[in-house]
């Protein structure tokens with residue numbers, strides 16, 4: 499009799515939390531629901547996704563909920579998080595899911611996080627460059643990074659919002675201003691360039707893409723995306739025509755998707771896959787796994803520029819080691835000079851946005 503009363507009480511409490519009318523801007527209904535489930539949650543890292551209701555954010559939320567290293571998953575957006583959170587929270591994996599809606603809940607979304615992934619912001623339409631997104635996305639990234647500096651200054655940050663070549667500099671300036679900047683913990687996500695490069699090179703070589711590793715350095719826009727085909731693993735040689743075709747296709751992979759989607763946005767599914775792969779590598783590094791190496795756009799002394807993408811070794815402190823470029827051929831040396839010229843302006847634009 500008593501046991502039944504206890505069970506009824508538990509059911510009544512959960513049902514009340516699930517009423518959609520209870521999840522309003524400023525409410526913490528799903529936060530309470532998450533806490534309710536946390537009792538049975540798995541040990542692991544706390545991860546927040548900012549922009550979780552978007553094209554990338556939704557698939558990324560699904561993939562992070564599947565990662566066994568995640569114990570708590572916070573989904574934050576300015577719209578639609580109740581639905582996404584309810585949906586993802588039904589997956590029978592270990593991570594406890596909590597939803598946060600609107601800026602009043604940013605602080606709760608971020609407090610205690612080990613890793614924050616940011617796919618918030620507008621995507622391109624055909625005819626636009628990534629830099630055309632600066633006007634809107636720069637302000638979004640600034641606000642979110644101010645929240646991180648305040649609520650989880652020690653978190654690793656994976657920045658996806660475009661233009662990455664500028665938004666990473668914006669984030670760094672915000673953290674410097676707040677006195678929380680640690681260059682090892684801020685990583686611009688360029689994994690999609692590597693994922694594309696592996697796929698396109700594998701097509702040419704006629705092998706499984708999982709067997710291919712192409713370092714992609716520089717940045718994440720047009721000519722700043724520089725695949726080092728001379729360093730492909732397994733060692734492979736390409737004709738001049740193949741090198742030209744592959745470099746162009748990798749540099750324009752984003753535009754290929756934007757045009758195919760014809761106004762409905764940019765890469766979301768392959769990007770969510772790439773972001774989950776990169777975030778998973780960051781978590782393995784945080785856990786202390788040895789030899790975790792990925793390309794990322796980070797604070798760097800590899801060139802004269804303050805930020806540059808190369809391979810980095812991920813560890814407990816974030817990007818613990820930034821690798822040098824290695825030997826380049828003539829084609830890559832020319833590409834590097836072009837990439838650096840464009841990158842310098844994009845980085846400076848981000849710095850000035852905060853310092854102005």
Ligand SMILES: NC(=O)c1ccc[n+]([C@@H]2O[C@H](COP(=O)([O-])OP(=O)(O)OC[C@H]3O[C@@H](n4cnc5c(N)ncnc54)[C@H](O)[C@@H]3O)[C@@H](O)[C@H]2O)c1
Pocket residue numbers: 548549550551552553554555574575576577617618619620621622631635638641642657658659660661662687688689690691718763764765766769
């Ligand atoms: N780094 C990369 O390789 C890469 C790849 C693909 C896309 N992107 C970029 O990622 C971003 C998101 O792309 P998408 O296709 O998911 O766009 P989307 O429009 O589908 O989703 C963006 C989400 O961000 C949310 N958002 C807007 N302002 C916000 C704020 N202040 N706080 C929190 N959330 C906010 C929106 O509500 C929306 O849900 C774009 O800037 C895009 O260019 C980067």
Ligand SMILES: O=C(O)C[C@H](O)C(=O)O
Pocket residue numbers: 621622628660690718751752753755756764765
């Ligand atoms: O191309 C875009 O605008 C999105 C993203 O940067 C990509 O490379 O797919």
